[in-house]
Amino acid sequence: MAQVPLADELSAVFTRAAGLLLTEDIAGDALSRLAEAVREVMPDTVGAGMSLFEAGGRTTSTASTRRVVQEADRLQYDLGEGPCLTAWAQGSPVRVDDVRRETRWPLWATAMGGLPVRACLSAPLLTPDRVIGTMKVYSSKPSAYTADSEQLLVRLAAPAAVILGNLQPRDAAARLSEEFRDALRRRDVINTAKGMLMADLGVGSEEAMIILIVAADGARKPLHTVAAEFLGEHVDDAP
Amino acid sequence: MPIEPREDEQRTRAGTACRRAGLTCGQVWFRYFGNGGKAGSFEVDAYFNGSLSLPPAERDLIAHAINELIDELPPLPRAPYSQRLQDRRARQPRVTDTPDPPTD
Numbered sequence: 001m002a003q004v005p006l007a008d009e010l011s012a013v014f015t016r017a018a019g020l021l022l023t024e025d026i027a028g029d030a031l032s033r034l035a036e037a038v039r040e041v042m043p044d045t046v047g048a049g050m051s052l053f054e055a056g057g058r059t060t061s062t063a064s065t066r067r068v069v070q071e072a073d074r075l076q077y078d079l080g081e082g083p084c085l086t087a088w089a090q091g092s093p094v095r096v097d098d099v100r101r102e103t104r105w106p107l108w109a110t111a112m113g114g115l116p117v118r119a120c121l122s123a124p125l126l127t128p129d130r131v132i133g134t135m136k137v138y139s140s141k142p143s144a145y146t147a148d149s150e151q152l153l154v155r156l157a158a159p160a161a162v163i164l165g166n167l168q169p170r171d172a173a174a175r176l177s178e179e180f181r182d183a184l185r186r187r188d189v190i191n192t193a194k195g196m197l198m199a200d201l202g203v204g205s206e207e208a209m210i211i212l213i214v215a216a217d218g219a220r221k222p223l224h225t226v227a228a229e230f231l232g233e234h235v236d237d238a239p
Numbered sequence: 240m241p242i243e244p245r246e247d248e249q250r251t252r253a254g255t256a257c258r259r260a261g262l263t264c265g266q267v268w269f270r271y272f273g274n275g276g277k278a279g280s281f282e283v284d285a286y287f288n289g290s291l292s293l294p295p296a297e298r299d300l301i302a303h304a305i306n307e308l309i310d311e312l313p314p315l316p317r318a319p320y321s322q323r324l325q326d327r328r329a330r331q332p333r334v335t336d337t338p339d340p341p342t343d
Contacts, residue, residue: 183273190275206296209275213299222307223274223300 030163031063038137038156039065044144045137046117049073050125050160052133053088068115072138075111082108084134087122091131093150096120098142119144123157127165135160186224193227196234247289249298253305254287260309271304 031050039048049064051073064070076082082105087094096102099118102109122136135157139145190212197208216226257267264287268280278286278297285291286301293301 179269183269186273187275194275206294209296210299213296213303216303217306220310223303 031160032065034156034160034163035063035065038135038153041156042121042137042145042149042152044119044139044141046140047072048135048137050133050135050164051084052125052164053131066138068117069136069138072112072115072117072120073136076105076108079105079107079111081105083120084122084136087124087134087136088131091124091126093121093123093154095122095145095150097145100142116140118142121145121149121153123150123153125157125161125164127161132161132164189224189231190227193230196231246292246298249302250286250289253298253302256305256309257287260305260312262305262308266308267301267304270308271301274300274304274307276300276304 035048035050039045042048047064047066047069049069064073073084076084083094083096086104097119099109099112099120117138117140119139119142120136122134124131125133125135135153137145137149137153193212194205194208197203197211198205201208201211203211212223212227212230215230216223219226256262257264264284265280268276268283271278271283272280276283276297278293282291282293283301286293286298
């Protein structure tokens with residue numbers, strides 16, 4: 001067992017421990033290309049896109065190929081109803097054959113009247129434990145999408161969900177190093193307190209650590225809080 | 240080094256506490272490291288798996304890291320009372336939800 005893990009090993013280990021895999025910049029580019037590819041392979045499609053949802057249905061991030069996608073999406077989020085929100089909520093694909101005859105989301109269907117969109121298909125982005133968002137395509141032709149297109153979109157949504165499921169926000173790296181500095185600060189306070197205890201009581205390193213742990217457990221406080229309190233007392237005691 | 244029965248019980252019950260609280264080995268190790276733990280994350284993982292023995296102070300540091308993380312977990316949601324719900328509904332009517340059945 002090493003006394004202090006090597007810095008390189010430590011950062012690699014911490015990165016893995018925190019599950020950092022992808023940044024938004026890298027994933028954003030991949031998603032834009034994917035949205036473009038989806039638009040090309042889905043017949044009669046004017047625009048394709050992906051949205052991420054937080055609990056409660058608030059959208060957090062999107063990649064889309066056309067302005068019409070952004071507009072049709074925005075209407076759903078503003079009105080709180082629409083095929084993507086339903087696909088997200090129920091975790092299965094939703095198809096709209098003709099927006100003008102749509103009755104499931106009356107507010108959205110009415111608001112869509114101003115856009116050159118007639119048909120829509122939305123598939124959930126599924127990770128093993130939850131639905132993180134939707135992939136959707138819009139068409140200017142009524143009944144552009146069939147059960148086959150539904151299957152195709154579900155298959156295209158699978159790799160996108162893997163990318164998005166592992167996505168870390170842009171500031172993750174900065175936050176990570178902040179957490180890391182915090183950990184090193186706490187470690188430092190605790191080790192200093194341990195050293196003081198060893199000198200004060202003439203005990204070994206292990207014994208001093210156990211004294212701190214017992215004190216922290218007894219007070220139901222974090223170890224570094226107890227260590228900082230001990231150091232504070234120690235400073236006060238000094239002449 | 241053979242693993243003594245006391246260490247075995249400490250390890251098993253620490254693992255149970257982690258599972259019940261939904262804590263990962265990575266989370267526990269990072270807190271343990273911040274608390275002055277000397278073992279690497281692979282070693283802590285191996286300790287949980289019963290394939291590595293650790294000295295008592297390191298075991299207690301792992302236990303304390305777990306307990307700190309457990310103490311920080313948000314409390315379970317409590318069930319609301321009807322009077323409070325009625326008060327709130329009267330203040331802010333919700334538009335998009337399906338209407339509730341009449342309560343009177």
